[in-house]
Amino acid sequence: MQAIQKYNAILTGNESVAVGVKLARVGFVSAYPITPQTTIVEKLAEMVANNEIDARYVEVESEHSAMAATFASELAGVRSYTATSSHGLLYMHEMLHWTAGMRLPVVMSIVNRAIGPPWNIWSEQTDSMNQRETGWMQVYCESNQEALDSIIMGYKIAENRDVMLPLMSMEDAFTLSHTTEPVSIPDQAEVDDFLPRFDLDFKIDPERPMGYGSYVPPEGPFMELKHDMMESMRNARKTIRKVTEEFSEAFGRNYSGLIERYRMDDAEYALIASGALASTGKYVVSRLRERGKKVGLIRLRFFRPFPDEEILSATKGLRGVGVIDRSVTFGSSGATAIEVRAALYGKSETPVAGFVAGLGGRDVRIEDFEEIYSHVESGDTGNYYINLKGVN
Amino acid sequence: MPLSIPEQELMEPGHTACHGCGATLSMRYVLKALGKNTVVSVPAACWAVIPGAMPNRTLDVPMVYTPFAATGASISGLREALDIRGKEDYNVVGFAGDGGTADIGLQALSGAMERGHNVFYIMYDNEAYMNTGVQRSGSTPYGAETTTTPVRKEKNFKKQQKKIVADLMIAQGVPYVATATVAYPEDMIRKVNNAKKIKGPKFIQILSPCPVGWYFSSEKTIEVSRLAVRSGVFPLFEYVNGVMKVTKQPSPVEIKEYLSSQRRFSHMSDRDIEEIKAYADARMHRLLEMEKNSASASAVQN
Numbered sequence: 001m002q003a004i005q006k007y008n009a010i011l012t013g014n015e016s017v018a019v020g021v022k023l024a025r026v027g028f029v030s031a032y033p034i035t036p037q038t039t040i041v042e043k044l045a046e047m048v049a050n051n052e053i054d055a056r057y058v059e060v061e062s063e064h065s066a067m068a069a070t071f072a073s074e075l076a077g078v079r080s081y082t083a084t085s086s087h088g089l090l091y092m093h094e095m096l097h098w099t100a101g102m103r104l105p106v107v108m109s110i111v112n113r114a115i116g117p118p119w120n121i122w123s124e125q126t127d128s129m130n131q132r133e134t135g136w137m138q139v140y141c142e143s144n145q146e147a148l149d150s151i152i153m154g155y156k157i158a159e160n161r162d163v164m165l166p167l168m169s170m171e172d173a174f175t176l177s178h179t180t181e182p183v184s185i186p187d188q189a190e191v192d193d194f195l196p197r198f199d200l201d202f203k204i205d206p207e208r209p210m211g212y213g214s215y216v217p218p219e220g221p222f223m224e225l226k227h228d229m230m231e232s233m234r235n236a237r238k239t240i241r242k243v244t245e246e247f248s249e250a251f252g253r254n255y256s257g258l259i260e261r262y263r264m265d266d267a268e269y270a271l272i273a274s275g276a277l278a279s280t281g282k283y284v285v286s287r288l289r290e291r292g293k294k295v296g297l298i299r300l301r302f303f304r305p306f307p308d309e310e311i312l313s314a315t316k317g318l319r320g321v322g323v324i325d326r327s328v329t330f331g332s333s334g335a336t337a338i339e340v341r342a343a344l345y346g347k348s349e350t351p352v353a354g355f356v357a358g359l360g361g362r363d364v365r366i367e368d369f370e371e372i373y374s375h376v377e378s379g380d381t382g383n384y385y386i387n388l389k390g391v392n
Numbered sequence: 393m394p395l396s397i398p399e400q401e402l403m404e405p406g407h408t409a410c411h412g413c414g415a416t417l418s419m420r421y422v423l424k425a426l427g428k429n430t431v432v433s434v435p436a437a438c439w440a441v442i443p444g445a446m447p448n449r450t451l452d453v454p455m456v457y458t459p460f461a462a463t464g465a466s467i468s469g470l471r472e473a474l475d476i477r478g479k480e481d482y483n484v485v486g487f488a489g490d491g492g493t494a495d496i497g498l499q500a501l502s503g504a505m506e507r508g509h510n511v512f513y514i515m516y517d518n519e520a521y522m523n524t525g526v527q528r529s530g531s532t533p534y535g536a537e538t539t540t541t542p543v544r545k546e547k548n549f550k551k552q553q554k555k556i557v558a559d560l561m562i563a564q565g566v567p568y569v570a571t572a573t574v575a576y577p578e579d580m581i582r583k584v585n586n587a588k589k590i591k592g593p594k595f596i597q598i599l600s601p602c603p604v605g606w607y608f609s610s611e612k613t614i615e616v617s618r619l620a621v622r623s624g625v626f627p628l629f630e631y632v633n634g635v636m637k638v639t640k641q642p643s644p645v646e647i648k649e650y651l652s653s654q655r656r657f658s659h660m661s662d663r664d665i666e667e668i669k670a671y672a673d674a675r676m677h678r679l680l681e682m683e684k685n686s687a688s689a690s691a692v693q694n
Binding site for chain 1: 428429430431433440441443444445446447448449451452453454455456457458459461462464465466467468469470472473474475476477482499500502503506507
């Protein structure tokens with residue numbers, strides 16, 4: 001994101017998200033409170049109470065119901081939204097599959113938070129990484145501005161006829177959700193030009209009675225429907241690139257598609273990270289550059305669909321790559337490390353090392369990134385936990 | 393003489409339900425009363441299978457299939473979205489079995505009723521998880537043998553009394569609560585029509601005998617349904633905005649006659665039958681007391 005912005009507000013990440021929802025002209029919101037998502041839905045409830053947004057807010061009794069109500073409302077033809085975090089997202093899991101399988105382009109915000117036990121409300125991506133096989137697209141935001149813009153872009157991507165899959169947009173607990181940043185709020189008229197009104201072809205209509213989700217035996221179209229979702233997810237990469245370009249033209253903020261390349265032009269080594277962690281990573285990359293290290297950073301914006309091609313081309317000829325995961329994949333390496341290795345396998349000689357860092361909101365410090373870089377510079381291909389302390 | 397049951401059919405023949413299925417009759421009568429402008433949401437249930445495989449359908453109204461626990465929330469979302477679209481005249485109906493209502497769907501049901509959406513929730517009560525092969529639910533009555541409460545060397549029949557969701561709905565303050573059963577279609581249709589007049593949540597529990605799971609011969613569905621009411625095991629009532637009315641007085645039929653009509657109770661000792669009778673009597677007494685109290689309360693109001 002290079003363009004110089006004219007900021008017109010100072011907002012937390014959660015306030016930015018709520019403004020994005022309003023600008024996207026969402027008609028239906030249903031949510032259940034969980035820290036640190038709460039200030040998103042509080043803000044939306046307030047907007048409804050002030051007639052600032054023409055939407056209905058349904059205060060459900062659980063996250064499972066939040067997604068069930070959102071899915072049903074979307075199926076009845078209204079642009080719908082929900083937000084959650086952590087255990088709330090896990091509780092929704094079943095309904096995430098159902099919403100994606102029904103091909104409903106819902107957009108949801110996730111404030112990434114750790115999963116217990118022990119209880120922990122701080123930043124970590126294990127909650128959304130657990131949802132990577134649900135058929136939802138996933139975008140990880142680095143700033144409050146991106147959190148706002150990703151709601152608007154999110155609906156446009158999800159509702160594209162070649163995609164028709166739901167999208168979850170992530171922001172880091174507290175680091176973004178509860179921290180203010182200068183933000184540029186676009187004009188409603190400009191957003192309306194960018195994001196057309198929602199009309200679902202197959203919305204519920206008693207004049208055209210249909211069954212939505214009836215069962216399918218093994219020789220029925222079950223496998224074909226799943227394959228079609230897979231193809232749509234694959235093709236969504238094109239739509240994501242196109243929509244981010246259109247967004248850049250309309251609003252002057254360039255999100256460069258599925259990944260962002262930071263100081264990669266002459267890089268020999270790269271770090272790969274997502275979310276607000278990537279900001280610290282960029283800072284460390286600049287410091288290392290001052291010391292003559294030829295290192296850059298690839299910020300993964302989309303995890304689903306996974307940007308295989310972009311990763312392959314961005315790491316071409318590099319002497320080492322270090323992938324940082326702020327999540328746990330028990331019994332294997334980090335979720336992103338697995339994907340990066342799979343994307344490069346057989347096509348690249350570049351060594352890939354995996355790092356798990358910042359679990360449960362633990363700060364990922366400058367020296368942690370430097371330690372990661374020293375592994376990468378040595379051509380390491382191992383997997384490491386960074387900044388582990390002795391347990392008393 | 394005008395027809396007491398509307399002629400309109402919104403359920404097509406050719407479905408895949410078992411012979412003598414009470415749940416199928418329940419859907420048919422409810423839709424006759426509601427008419428064409430209706431949307432039905434069904435969770436995992438016999439009714440998720442009855443219409444047959446995609447692309448078959450049995451109903452001439454839109455039918456949304458949802459996961460097991462999602463009925464209450466799905467009708468909430470459907471209702472609000474249809475209202476946003478200006479379709480306030482459409483009926484939104486959750487149609488779920490007893491497992492999907494008394495057990496896994498209870499939280500979502502309670503939430504939807506509490507929020508006061510203008511919806512119908514029909515619980516078709518066949519008193520066990522019939523679609524998965526007759527496992528015990530919270531709504532299974534005391535004494536019933538199911539595949540998870542088998543009577544073998546040990547008489548492990550269900551040892552707890554039926555959780556009666558209609559009573560829970562009354563306790564929660566739902567403005568319209570009623571019970572019905574397939575032996576009395578006019579009564580069922582009249583209740584759905586009365587419910588229609590109320591803008592808010594409506595809950596109707598329909599006893600829907602299941603020949604396969606209750607172990608009776610499939611031509612006996614109506615007879616068994618009628619015996620349930622006449623013996624006082626399943627009282628029919630209508631509870632509208634706090635006013636209780638028992639709509640069918642039990643006739644003097646012994647509970648034993650109802651129980652012996654189904655093999656799921658065949659192991660019952662006289663003492664077990666006494667247990668059921670005591671529970672049924674106490675409940676009927678409670679309902680009649682409520683009726684009496686609401687009559688005197690409305691007399692005071694007048």
